[in-house]
Amino acid sequence: MKRFLILLLLVVILSPVIGQSVARPRLVVGIVVDQMRWDYLYRYYDRYGTGGFRRLLNEGFSCEQTYINHLPSYTAVGHSTIFTGSVPSIHGITGNDWVDQATGTSVYCVADSSVKPVGGSAPAGNMSPRNLLATTITDELMLATNFRSRVVGVSLKDRASILPAGHTPTGAFWFDDVKGCFSTSTWYMPQLPEWVVRFNARSEPDRLVADGWNTLYPIETYKQSTADSTPWEGLFKGERAPVFPHDMQKAYREDHDNIRSSPMGNTLTLDFARAAVDGYALGQRDATDFLTINCASTDYVGHKYGPNSIEVEDVYLRLDRDLAEFFGYLDRKVGKGNYLVFLTADHGASHAVDFLKTHQIPVGLVGMRALMQRLNDTLGHLTGVKDLVISGANYYVNFNHARIAGAGLSLDSLKQTAMVFLAHQPGIQYVVDMAHIGAADLPERIAQMVINGYNRKRCGSILLLPEPGWFDGLAKGTTHGVWNPQDTHIPLVFMGWGVKHGISYRTVHQTDIAATVAALLHIQVPDGNIGEVIGEVVNP
Ligand SMILES: [Zn+2]
Numbered sequence: 001m002k003r004f005l006i007l008l009l010l011v012v013i014l015s016p017v018i019g020q021s022v023a024r025p026r027l028v029v030g031i032v033v034d035q036m037r038w039d040y041l042y043r044y045y046d047r048y049g050t051g052g053f054r055r056l057l058n059e060g061f062s063c064e065q066t067y068i069n070h071l072p073s074y075t076a077v078g079h080s081t082i083f084t085g086s087v088p089s090i091h092g093i094t095g096n097d098w099v100d101q102a103t104g105t106s107v108y109c110v111a112d113s114s115v116k117p118v119g120g121s122a123p124a125g126n127m128s129p130r131n132l133l134a135t136t137i138t139d140e141l142m143l144a145t146n147f148r149s150r151v152v153g154v155s156l157k158d159r160a161s162i163l164p165a166g167h168t169p170t171g172a173f174w175f176d177d178v179k180g181c182f183s184t185s186t187w188y189m190p191q192l193p194e195w196v197v198r199f200n201a202r203s204e205p206d207r208l209v210a211d212g213w214n215t216l217y218p219i220e221t222y223k224q225s226t227a228d229s230t231p232w233e234g235l236f237k238g239e240r241a242p243v244f245p246h247d248m249q250k251a252y253r254e255d256h257d258n259i260r261s262s263p264m265g266n267t268l269t270l271d272f273a274r275a276a277v278d279g280y281a282l283g284q285r286d287a288t289d290f291l292t293i294n295c296a297s298t299d300y301v302g303h304k305y306g307p308n309s310i311e312v313e314d315v316y317l318r319l320d321r322d323l324a325e326f327f328g329y330l331d332r333k334v335g336k337g338n339y340l341v342f343l344t345a346d347h348g349a350s351h352a353v354d355f356l357k358t359h360q361i362p363v364g365l366v367g368m369r370a371l372m373q374r375l376n377d378t379l380g381h382l383t384g385v386k387d388l389v390i391s392g393a394n395y396y397v398n399f400n401h402a403r404i405a406g407a408g409l410s411l412d413s414l415k416q417t418a419m420v421f422l423a424h425q426p427g428i429q430y431v432v433d434m435a436h437i438g439a440a441d442l443p444e445r446i447a448q449m450v451i452n453g454y455n456r457k458r459c460g461s462i463l464l465l466p467e468p469g470w471f472d473g474l475a476k477g478t479t480h481g482v483w484n485p486q487d488t489h490i491p492l493v494f495m496g497w498g499v500k501h502g503i504s505y506r507t508v509h510q511t512d513i514a515a516t517v518a519a520l521l522h523i524q525v526p527d528g529n530i531g532e533v534i535g536e537v538v539n540p
Contacts, residue, residue, distance in 0.1 A: 026334050035346075037486065073346075083136040083164045084528050085525055092133035098459065099398040104390055104402055110127045115185045116186045118186055124177065132167070141288065151290045151291075152170055152292070160294035175259075175268075180203075213246040215310060229241045234477045236251045237251070261300040263314065267318070270295070284334065295319060342517065347487055353365055363469035364466075374421075375397070379414060504536045509531065520537075520538060
């Protein structure tokens with residue numbers, strides 16, 4: 001009997017699921033820092049405080065070699081992949097926009113004309129997760145607890161709030177530029193909850209922009225960045241040069257959208273996330289809740305100024321402070337160790353092309369729009385039919401199938417002509433016929449990314465892969481979207497409930513995040529999941 005009791009005691013101690021109830025954290029917080037390259041964890045490490053990024057690394061578990069394993073590397077795609085554990089081929093979110101191959105129409109990832117704005121304006125509020133074909137880890141938590149959990153998505157961007165929160169959340173909220181407030185749609189609820197109405201009534205954006213945007217520390221201490229004014233940085237309307245201080249009050253008054261391109265956008269987002277924790281009592285009830293947060297301003301600032309700017313350095317130093325405050329708030333509200341956090345990114349970004357050119361690094365701009373125009377001219381000259389290509393969205397050649405069929409042309413012979421033409425364009429390394437991916441002469445890892453990204457109903461017939469350093473974008477600022485590490489090597493750090501302290505250099509993927517969270521929560525993985533559990537993270 002005594003031996004049996006000891007054995008029983010051992011089982012109870014060793015197994016997290018055999019006990020009074022299933023062991024789960026009170027709250028899961030999934031933070032996606034938009035456009036955060038992995039190297040930013042260390043690029044600014046010496047300047048971070050102890051409570052934000054450094055706390056994540058010093059208390060949590062960092063998966064140092066986390067890669068995106070699909071194309072293209074864009075916001076909607078990355079968020080869908082993180083939360084479904086799946087890839088565009090399966091979850092269907094093949095870009096922020098894509099061309100529906102059956103109709104030839106351009107589709108915005110979360111557009112849904114069947115729902116109406118709630119608290120915001122049209123068409124910005126006509127949004128839902130309808131186009132997302134798979135469940136999310138947040139959906140699975142809801143299913144696992146018979147909807148006793150509460151799931152909330154928060155972002156300035158509609159897509160970065162909607163896609164992580166899944167199909168069944170308590171709410172998903174995003175910033176409405178027309179009204180300058182947080183809003184949702186009738187997919188979720190008929191009217192805003194009282195706590196959102198109260199938050200919006202505080203006119204927080206006006207307060208945040210009032211002092212303008214100056215550097216957090218003396219500007220001469222920004223040694224990780226180029227001089228304040230460079231020709232490749234973007235401007236706010238009316239600005240003569242891209243220099244501090246930026247008059248955010250004026251910029252916000254002219255267009256509410258401008259708060260996104262400043263660190264105040266992240267502060268606003270985390271303040272709203274805090275209001276959500278309060279308003280819905282997240283992590284303070286009898287079921288596990290899930291809060292998804294996208295910090296979007298890192299992306300807008302990155303696009304405008306490029307990674308080597310003082311603006312980007314400053315936006316990370318300020319986000320670090322905001323995160324420290326947010327974690328401190330969760331410690332007090334939910335309790336240290338009672339919540340599980342993971343922080344990752346939807347994609348990274350390239351350096352500004354002209355910045356790299358000044359350092360003799362081989363780079364260039366592909367210019368997809370102009371390239372598709374030249375392709376249309378070439379094909380038109382040959383066939384007598386104009387505009388056979390609709391667009392070059394997401395590096396795919398999207399043919400106008402209705403026009404091709406109407407003119408009695410052969411898609412195969414058009415593709416052959418197009419591929420020869422495209423293969424001779426500057427900066428184009430590979431031209432892939434998507435009907436014959438297996439025959440493409442691609443390195444194995446890149447071939448896998450191409451296959452994972454390809455959804456035949458929502459992708460074009462030919463895919464272009466530029467040379468390293470080349471991308472489709474503008475000379476001002478920068479962008480992302482290609483397979484290369486600057487766009488696809490992302491941070492992934494877990495901290496808190498159930499997480500070991502440590503570091504791993506094993507290569508894992510963006511698709512492995514949902515499965516790892518599912519394992520920690522003892523719930524089913526999403527229905528399109530192809531990822532694997534990162535076992536090193538889990539405290540046994
Ligand atoms: Zn993004």
